[in-house]
Amino acid sequence: MSYYEPLVYIVPPEDEGMLLKTILQNRLMVSRKLLSRLKLTEEGITVNGERKYINVKVAAGDRVEVRMEKEESDDILPQDLPLNILHEDEHLLIVAKDAGIIVHPTHGHYTNTIANAVVHHWRESGISCRFRPVHRLDQETSGVLAIAKTPYVHQQISEQMIRHEVKKEYMAFVWGTVEGPQGTINEPIDRDPEQPHVRMVRPDGYPAVTHFELDRQYAEAALVRLRLETGRTHQIRVHMKHLGHPLLGDKMYTLPCYEESPAVREIAGLLERQALHAYKLGFIHPGTREWVEYQAPLPADLAALQARLQENSK
Structure with missing residues (x-):
């Protein structure tokens, strides 16, 4: 053993x-x-x-x-897929996830995930680890993803998340003119009773807190930076829609006033996903006991979107 x-x-x-x-x-x-x-x-x-x-x-x-026994994810098929590694040590693997790829295999979707790529990378490197993502990102959200290499590391970071000690910061391009340089959205979230896969702000929902800061206002849209206190499903997308500023490219959480605008449709046509990027993740490293932060640069599709918004604002 x-x-x-x-x-x-x-x-x-x-x-x-x-x-x-x-x-x-x-x-x-x-x-x-x-x-x-x-x-x-x-x-x-x-x-x-x-x-x-x-x-x-x-x-x-x-x-x-x-001592913890070494494990492997025998139920996950190794695949030689692109993997953008930001950092790796004996405790953690930090990757920059692309939009359009899911984190873990699900029923009916067993391949072409981050897990398949990571398991292949570890086997090629002679590393015996079980795939343990510390958190999740939506399929169409890009950004920093942390993967623990041992049960202890997973437990340590998970408990930091429960205590709201993990820094999770996002960049989002949203529709409209955002009032005020910063604010906090403290609105409970739960499932839409008519569409169980959709979330909505509900008085009887689970507590959800999102802090936002205006980074740049454009003619039709704005770039905001967001920090999560809680981690509800689709939290940023639901909260920003509730505020009246749904994310560009978000087909699930939008508003009629933006769907009907020709200018909005033209810009939204540049995207194949919602304009949300998890650009920074910070926590106390379980191995060193020191604070660490990892960042993923803005991906090409969002960088192109930003350039178009800047051009339209001149």
Whole structure:
């Protein structure tokens, strides 16, 4: 049986006599779910090289190690597809996702996904990892995507997301004149009862908070930067439509006033997807415990859109 590089904690004098369970949960930040899994592994938890029960006490200078078994995504077909890697280390893979590709295989769609490309990349590189995206991006949204290489890394970043500590920033081109340099949309979101695949602002929905800042106002549209506090499905698209500024190219969340405008139709014809790009992702790196940020440049289709909007605004 093979393992990933262990997590190591050398017990300092102030932790003398502390339960091993407390060390694992409060110092190494191992979740209860992962802890239960580790206890079933032959060499999952050791102190000074020996397997120990988690209710024993540790002494100053003890070397606590946590090992996780190596895994692979045997249910995902490796495919040699383009993969724009922004960063990779033993803990994480950060890629810039193109619009039009989905993240993970779904029923009836088993190939041509980010997962297929990543599994191929790892096998070619001799890396044994299970595909674990930390978050999702809509099929037609481009931008930064983080993929964890171990259950521990996935857990660490997921908990940061639950605590709203992960910085997720987007760029969006929206219709109309945006009032004010910045604002916050605090409106609950849930499914449209008549169209379950569509979301809408509803008083009885789930809390959703989006912060926005006007970056550039054009003649027909605007470029806004957005930061999410919550991660509801289609949150930015729903919130911006609710504000009266749906995203350019968004066929699901639009408004009649924009559908009827010839100028709007001409510009929207430049796009095959909604004009939304996840350009920045920041969090505390589970390996280094330092704050990191990753950015994906504006893709070619949105850069061309921006150039047209600038030309039309002269």
